[in-house]
Amino acid sequence: MGAYRLLLAILVAVSHMGKTFAGLNPGVVAVISFLIISGFVMTSLIERNYKAPQKIGLFYMDRALRLYPQFLFYFLASCAVIYCLLPGTPQAAELTLGNIAASLTMVPLGFYMFGLAGPLILPPAWSLGLEMCFYLVIPFLLIYKARGVAFVLSVAVFMTACLGFLNTDVYGYRLLPGVLFMFLCGSYLYKPQAKGLAIAAGTAVVAALMFAAIEAGLIERRPFNAEVTAGIALGIPAVYVLTKLKFHRVDEFLGDISYGVFLNHFVVMYFLRAFWPVAYxxxxxxxxxxxxxGLSCVSYYSIERPALKLRHALRAGARFSVGKRRGGEKVA
Known part of the structure; x- marks a missing residue:
C-alpha cells in the first residue's frame, strides 16, 4: 500500500495548491482513504500486539512514536518559516503561545473549528488530531467488541450531516462521530469474515449511490459531501485489493516517505511563497x-527511522509480556 499512500499524499498536496478534478477536491477524497487505511492498520497492530486492557497504554505510546517525531519537526519548521519569511500574514497572526502549545499536543488540531488551535500553521495536521481521537477509542472498540454499535451510531451522525441537518463539513468530514464508521470499514477489512466484509462492501455501494445522487442533484451538494462519498466508494475496494498484494521494497519505500510529503508540502509552499508569490x-x-x-527522504531517515526502532522494541516487549503471562497460566 506504500505507493497508494504516497499517491494520496500527493493528492492532498495538489489540492492545497488549488487543483481540482471534475469539480471535486482530490485532497478530501484522499483523506477518506487514509482513514480507511488507518482502521485496517490499527486493527492489525492491536490484534497482533496490544489486544489486552493492560496494553492500551503501550498502544498509545506506539502511536505517539509514529506521529510525533516528523510532526514536531515540520510544525516547528513551519513556525520558523512563517515567523522569518511571512510576517504580517494570517499565518503569522496564529503564531501565539496558546496556539503553538495547543497544536503541539496534536489532539486540539482536530477541533480547530472551535478555536482550540491554529489551523494555518501546518494545515494538513488537523487530520492528525482526528487520527489521535480514533487511536483513543479503537482499542476499547476491539477489546470489548463494540465496533458494531459504534459503526451504526457513526453512520447516523454522518447521514444527518450529509443531508444538511448538521454542519456537513464539521460533522460529516472533520469530527470523529461522523467519520468513525469510515475507519471501521478499514478495520473490518483486516482478516475479513463474511459479516465484516459485507458491512464494508455494503458501505461502499451505498456511498457510490449517494455520490451519484449528489451529482444528479437528488441530494443537495454541501461542503465535501460529494468528495467524502466518492472517497468511501473508491477507498474501500482500493484498500481491500491492495492489502492482498505481496510485500515489495520499492512499495515500502514509497510508503515510508508518504507521511513526510503529507506534512511538509505546506512548509515548502510557505517558503516558496516568500520568494515567488505566483500562481501554482x-x-x-x-x-x-x-x-x-527530498525533504521527506531526509526526515524519514534522520527522524522517523530512530523512532521506528523504539516502536519495534515496544511491540516486542508487549508480545513478550503477553507470552510470559500466558506461559505462567499454563504452568499454573
Missing amino acids: DAHIVAAVLILSF
Missing part, C-alpha cells in the same frame, strides 16, 4: 512536490 502552475506544483519528496 505546473512548474511550481512540480517544484513543490520534488522539494517535498
Whole structure:
C-alpha cells in the first residue's frame, strides 16, 4: 500500500495548491482513504500486539512514536518559516503561545473549528488530531467488541450531516462521530469474515449511490459531501485489493516517505511563497512536490527511522509480556 499512500499524499498536496478534478477536491477524497487505511492498520497492530486492557497504554505510546517525531519537526519548521519569511500574514497572526502549545499536543488540531488551535500553521495536521481521537477509542472498540454499535451510531451522525441537518463539513468530514464508521470499514477489512466484509462492501455501494445522487442533484451538494462519498466508494475496494498484494521494497519505500510529503508540502509552499508569490502552475506544483519528496527522504531517515526502532522494541516487549503471562497460566 506504500505507493497508494504516497499517491494520496500527493493528492492532498495538489489540492492545497488549488487543483481540482471534475469539480471535486482530490485532497478530501484522499483523506477518506487514509482513514480507511488507518482502521485496517490499527486493527492489525492491536490484534497482533496490544489486544489486552493492560496494553492500551503501550498502544498509545506506539502511536505517539509514529506521529510525533516528523510532526514536531515540520510544525516547528513551519513556525520558523512563517515567523522569518511571512510576517504580517494570517499565518503569522496564529503564531501565539496558546496556539503553538495547543497544536503541539496534536489532539486540539482536530477541533480547530472551535478555536482550540491554529489551523494555518501546518494545515494538513488537523487530520492528525482526528487520527489521535480514533487511536483513543479503537482499542476499547476491539477489546470489548463494540465496533458494531459504534459503526451504526457513526453512520447516523454522518447521514444527518450529509443531508444538511448538521454542519456537513464539521460533522460529516472533520469530527470523529461522523467519520468513525469510515475507519471501521478499514478495520473490518483486516482478516475479513463474511459479516465484516459485507458491512464494508455494503458501505461502499451505498456511498457510490449517494455520490451519484449528489451529482444528479437528488441530494443537495454541501461542503465535501460529494468528495467524502466518492472517497468511501473508491477507498474501500482500493484498500481491500491492495492489502492482498505481496510485500515489495520499492512499495515500502514509497510508503515510508508518504507521511513526510503529507506534512511538509505546506512548509515548502510557505517558503516558496516568500520568494515567488505566483500562481501554482505546473512548474511550481512540480517544484513543490520534488522539494517535498527530498525533504521527506531526509526526515524519514534522520527522524522517523530512530523512532521506528523504539516502536519495534515496544511491540516486542508487549508480545513478550503477553507470552510470559500466558506461559505462567499454563504452568499454573
